[in-house]
Amino acid sequence: xxxxxxxxSPVQERVLLEHCGHARFVWNLAVEQHAHWRPGLKSAPGFxxxxxxxxxx
Numbered sequence: 134x135x136x137x138x139x140x141x142s143p144v145q146e147r148v149l150l151e152h153c154g155h156a157r158f159v160w161n162l163a164v165e166q167h168a169h170w171r172p173g174l175k176s177a178p179g180f181x182x183x184x185x186x187x188x189x190x
Contacts, residue, residue: 159187 141149163183170177178186 139149166183167177
């Protein structure tokens with residue numbers, strides 16, 4: 134496995150951190166959807182449904 138070290142400029146670092154924040158927000162939404170599922174309820178959205186939701190957003 135190759136490893137690379139990023140040495141972003143201050144502007145690039147800000148953009149990368151913002152992007153990581155957005156990715157974390159989307160991840161947390163997906164986790165929340167599954168955390169609210171309870172037996173007897175309609176199943177939590179699957180991968181394809183979550184992809185559709187993400188595309189709509």
